[in-house]
Every structure is written in structure tokens, then in C-alpha cells.
Amino acid sequence: MDAPSKFFFSSEQKNGQKSFIHAVQIESVDVLLEPTEIRKQTVHFYSKLYSRGRSGAQIVEESFLKDLPKLSEQAARELDGELTLAELHKAPQGMENGRAPGIDGLPVEFYKAFWAVIRQDVLEVLRDSMNVGQLPLSCRRAVLTLLPKKGDLIHLKN
Known part of the structure; x- marks a missing residue:
């Protein structure tokens, strides 16, 4: 994943002012104040959060979808x-x-x-x-x- 720019760590509030992430706490002790370290930790956090690991929700979804009707071979061919x-x-x-x-x-x-x-x-x-x-x-x-x-x-x- 590419390192995001400062743009991605700011947001525009309704009044037109920008707000920034000024600090991030990792684990239960370390507080990061340096923008480069904040970006690095944020990328790590969201990369891990959105990784392709199987979650409990995916297993529930698979079991839910298991008994649903299947497409006909003709419809599947058309879609493919x-x-x-x-x-x-x-x-x-x-x-x-x-x-x-x-x-x-x-x-x-x-x-x-x-x-x-x-x-x-x-x-x-x-x-x-x-x-x-x-x-x-x-x-x-x-x-x-x-x-x-x-x-x-x-x-x-x-």
C-alpha cells in the first residue's frame, strides 16, 4: 500500500475549516505525534482491518447463501x-x-x-x-x- 499524503489525514468540517489527526495512540501506551509515524500506523491499522482474512461474518454469509436457488446454466453462461x-x-x-x-x-x-x-x-x-x-x-x-x-x-x- 502506498503511503498516503497529508491530504488523506485532513477533513473539511461543515464550516469549511480543516481538521487533522494530531495524535494516535497504539497499543495502550505509545502516543504518536509525528505526522509520518501517524500515517504509517494508520496505513498499518486499516491494511490489517481490510485484509482478506475470513471473518465470522463471511462464514455466516456462506451458510446463509448455501441453500439459495442457483442460476441456470444458460443464465450463468450469459453472465459469464x-x-x-x-x-x-x-x-x-x-x-x-x-x-x-x-x-x-x-x-x-x-x-x-x-x-x-x-x-x-x-x-x-x-x-x-x-x-x-x-x-x-x-x-x-x-x-x-x-x-x-x-x-x-x-x-x-x-
């Missing part, structure tokens, strides 16, 4: 078929304006306005991703916005 331009075109058309679906900040309106120019490239990237079984790194990144919860905000879990 090659992505078409017509199918892909429906995605941005069905999205609400004013949203930015990716980390690049490009709003849905961009995709709608320039669809004729970018459609073939987008289709190629997604088809390649389906063949490889993984999206490009730029599509797998995300920005997490930390929202304060109850409790001592020096702890990342809060």
Missing part, C-alpha cells in the same frame, strides 16, 4: 459472457450525477459527456481485467474518510 459495449454503456447512464465513482475524482457527468471518446478504452480495460481476474491497481484503490465515533479519538478504531 464477454462484456459488450451496450452493457457497459448502461452503467454510467444509470449512475446519479454529482458522484465520482473513482479515486481520480472524475464525476459521472465526465463519463456521460465523453462516452463516445472513451468507451472503447474502458471496454478494453474491463475485458482485460475479466481475463486476468483482477482490476488494474488504479481501480482497486480507495480513499477512506475517517469519521469520528464515540470514545477517545486518539484511537484509530474511534
